[in-house]
Amino acid sequence: MxxxxxxxxxxxxxxxxxxxxxxxxxxxxxxxxxxxxxxxxxxxxxxxxxxxxxxxxxxxxxxxxxxxxxxxxxxxxxxxxxxxxxxxxxxxxxxxxxxxxxxxxxxxxxxxxxxxxxxxxxxxxxxxxxxxxxxxxxxxxxxxxxxxxxxxxxxxxxxxxxxxxxxxxxxxxxxxxxxxxxxxxxxxxxxxxxxxxxxxxxxxxxxxxxxxxxxxxxxxxxxxxxxxxxxxxxxxxxxxxxxxxxxxxxxxxxxxxxxxxxxxxxxxxxxxxxxxxxxxxxxxxxxxxxxxxxxxxxxxxxxxxxxxxxxxxxxxxxxxxxxxxxxxxxxxxxxxxxxxxxxxxxxxxxxxxxxxxxxxxxxxxxxxxxSDYCTNKDGERVNYTFFDHMFKTHDWIHQFYVVQESHSKITIYFKTTKEYPLKELNSIRAMIQQKFSGFEVNIKMTNETPKTISGKHKYVINKTLEP
Ligand SMILES: [Zn+2]
CATH class of the missing domain: 3.40.50.12780 (ANL, N-terminal domain)
Structure with a gap:
């Protein structure tokens, strides 16, 4: 051997x-x-x-x-x-x-x-x-x-x-x-x-x-x-x-x-x-x-x-x-x-x-x-590893992506494999709210996940950076 x-x-x-x-x-x-x-x-x-x-x-x-x-x-x-x-x-x-x-x-x-x-x-x-x-x-x-x-x-x-x-x-x-x-x-x-x-x-x-x-x-x-x-x-x-x-x-x-x-x-x-x-x-x-x-x-x-x-x-x-x-x-x-x-x-x-x-x-x-990233009110760059780290312990989350819609609004999209516990969802929301203080935080369920040109999953879409 x-x-x-x-x-x-x-x-x-x-x-x-x-x-x-x-x-x-x-x-x-x-x-x-x-x-x-x-x-x-x-x-x-x-x-x-x-x-x-x-x-x-x-x-x-x-x-x-x-x-x-x-x-x-x-x-x-x-x-x-x-x-x-x-x-x-x-x-x-x-x-x-x-x-x-x-x-x-x-x-x-x-x-x-x-x-x-x-x-x-x-x-x-x-x-x-x-x-x-x-x-x-x-x-x-x-x-x-x-x-x-x-x-x-x-x-x-x-x-x-x-x-x-x-x-x-x-x-x-x-x-x-x-x-x-x-x-x-x-x-x-x-x-x-x-x-x-x-x-x-x-x-x-x-x-x-x-x-x-x-x-x-x-x-x-x-x-x-x-x-x-x-x-x-x-x-x-x-x-x-x-x-x-x-x-x-x-x-x-x-x-x-x-x-x-x-x-x-x-x-x-x-x-x-x-x-x-x-x-x-x-x-x-x-x-x-x-x-x-x-x-x-x-x-x-x-x-x-x-x-x-x-x-x-x-x-x-x-x-x-x-x-x-x-x-x-x-x-x-x-x-x-x-x-x-x-x-x-x-x-x-x-x-x-x-x-x-x-x-x-x-x-x-x-x-x-x-690594795409979001920016919070303190100017801190938050990349996908922050979200990945938080979500990976929840087995109902199949895939996710994050959209920073504006300088005060962020939406998390989850593709789920089974029913999600409301308690866990609220806890996720609270942790995101803590990082993105002063933001409107939305969580939505989805069946679609965006991909990059090369076919990879896209984690973070920051609309404030788009031309
Ligand atoms: Zn060499």
């Missing part, structure tokens, strides 16, 4: 090898504690990933395919949904001899998972020590899924590798501005313990008022972190505040952005205000799929743990330069495998290689995740 990766590096060396040695001297206890509290084993894979990024593309693909065959064999033998689907399509794992054959496996999406939910679990899933995860994801439609300890460990290992490119070494201090996708919903004390052990200082992206950011500045000065991990729009709002207040002593060595599209405008402002480079990341929230920026600020796809495809409507794989939907297969998630999972995010592979020498292919920028 153990992965065949990685094998010794074929070419290249890790540019930060001395710093890694430094970490081994200084932070092993901290990293052991992080692994313990998170129930992962990230450091075990981190060093493998530091090396494997320099393997040739062909070598990485060989390792990938070996791991893919293991996953497919496991899925057929242990997961009822895959056994049924493979049989229905006349697919035999032994006849899948390359990535072209692999395209014969039907794709998966959230609706297929929900329809076949009870059959998605491996009969032997317990042995993979799965953790439950829930997401509102990119459709506003919550899904409970499970991620194996090994797959979860690898996710953190490649996040650490991505940060290492900006100079961070494991255990170093990080300022984190985010929501539940960056730090899980838990009690305040657990969150504090988690942050302290990680050497993070946490600030909420849901409350970026000037008063709060003034307090953050004081804390950041004291904390002396050289790195920041944040949503793209959050760093923009914070940079804007720092600039408006003419504060010139808050700088970083690198900023890592995630979860939202990093626009050129945001990157330029953050780099200028905080006097450092910004490195963007892409991570599919429902499954595997991760991309990170290198020193050239080009977006490389992580392939060591994942088959990453760009597909069109009928799920054929598209050529570099052609835009389509990102479709991923986590090669190490055995408890509840997602094979050829359509993420709902839009991108394309780049036609040109990167000069950094990594064997991992390049994406163009991620399309279709530009």
């Amino acid at each position: 153990e992965a065949a990766m990685p094998i010794s590096p074929e070419k290249g060396t890790c540019p930060n090898v001395n710093r890694i040695k430094e970490f081994r001297t200084h932070h092993p206890l901290r990293m052991s504690l992080i692994n313990l509290i998170r129930r992962t084993d990230a450091m075990r894979y981190y060093y493998d990933f530091i090396n494997s990024q320099w393997y040739s593309h062909e070598h990485i693909q060989e390792i990938q395919f070996q791991n893919l065959k293991r996953l497919l064999t496991h899925a057929y033998n242990n997961v009822p949904y895959y056994r049924r689907t493979f049989n229905a399509h006349g697919l035999q794992v032994e006849n899948i001899k390359d990535f072209i054959d692999f395209k014969k496996v039907p794709y998966l999406d959230k609706n297929i998972i929900k329809t076949n939910y009870a059959d998605m679990f491996a009969s032997n899933m317990k042995q993979f020590k799965p953790h439950p995860k829930s997401t509102g994801g990119s459709t506003g439609n919550p899904l409970l899924f499970y991620i194996d300890k090994k797959a979860h460990s690898m996710q953190w290992a490649y996040i650490y590798r991505a940060w290492n490119i900006g100079g961070w070494t494991p255990g170093e201090k990080v300022v984190v501005i985010g929501g539940t996708s960056l730090f899980s919903k838990t009690t305040a004390i657990r969150k504090w313990a988690y942050a302290t052990i990680n050497n993070w200082i946490l600030f909420s992206a849901f409350d970026m008022s000037d008063d709060n950011m003034a307090a953050w500045v004081v804390k950041i000065r004291k904390f002396k972190a050289r790195y920041m991990y944040t949503y793209a729009n959050s760093v923009y709002v914070f940079a804007d505040y720092i600039e408006r207040k003419a504060i010139n002593d808050i700088t970083f060595d690198a900023i890592f952005t995630t979860s939202e599209v990093l626009t050129d405008k945001i990157r330029k402002k953050a780099e200028q205000v905080f006097s450092c480079k910004v490195y963007d990341e892409y991570g599919g929230s429902d499954g595997a799929g991760f991309a990170f920026e290198c020193e050239m600020q080009k977006l490389h796809v992580v392939l060591e743990n994942c088959v990453f495809e760009i597909t069109n409507e009928d799920s054929s794989t598209l050529a570099p330069g052609e835009e389509g939907e990102i479709c991923t297969t986590d090669l190490f998630n055995y408890g509840m495998p997602f094979i050829r999972y359509k993420t709902g995010d839009i991108s394309s592979f780049s036609e040109s290689p990167c000069s950094c020498g990594r064997g991992l292919p390049l994406l163009t920028n991620i399309k279709g995740r530009v």
Whole structure:
């Protein structure tokens, strides 16, 4: 069952090898504690990933395919949904001899998972020590899924590798501005313990008022972190505040952005205000799929743990330069495998290689995740994650979208799957009213949901921004 990766590096060396040695001297206890509290084993894979990024593309693909065959064999033998689907399509794992054959496996999406939910679990899933995860994801439609300890460990290992490119070494201090996708919903004390052990200082992206950011500045000065991990729009709002207040002593060595599209405008402002480079990341929230920026600020796809495809409507794989939907297969998630999972995010592979020498292919920028936002009377930008966070715990909400009609009126539209409890609806209204003080707040039920040009669900329509 153990992965065949990685094998010794074929070419290249890790540019930060001395710093890694430094970490081994200084932070092993901290990293052991992080692994313990998170129930992962990230450091075990981190060093493998530091090396494997320099393997040739062909070598990485060989390792990938070996791991893919293991996953497919496991899925057929242990997961009822895959056994049924493979049989229905006349697919035999032994006849899948390359990535072209692999395209014969039907794709998966959230609706297929929900329809076949009870059959998605491996009969032997317990042995993979799965953790439950829930997401509102990119459709506003919550899904409970499970991620194996090994797959979860690898996710953190490649996040650490991505940060290492900006100079961070494991255990170093990080300022984190985010929501539940960056730090899980838990009690305040657990969150504090988690942050302290990680050497993070946490600030909420849901409350970026000037008063709060003034307090953050004081804390950041004291904390002396050289790195920041944040949503793209959050760093923009914070940079804007720092600039408006003419504060010139808050700088970083690198900023890592995630979860939202990093626009050129945001990157330029953050780099200028905080006097450092910004490195963007892409991570599919429902499954595997991760991309990170290198020193050239080009977006490389992580392939060591994942088959990453760009597909069109009928799920054929598209050529570099052609835009389509990102479709991923986590090669190490055995408890509840997602094979050829359509993420709902839009991108394309780049036609040109990167000069950094990594064997991992390049994406163009991620399309279709530009976060639309509403603005309240305090001028605070409220993006879809605020609503997504609030709605994802209500199972009757199938989908939602928000329309800011004017500077004093907001309407929330819900597409429901069943009867809604009036009490919950009133509580939602009260929370929105609190954020949008002085607004007329309307809640309406609908059967229609608006889409973007690329077919993605549109969460927020701000009519005050329309020309
Ligand atoms: Zn590169």
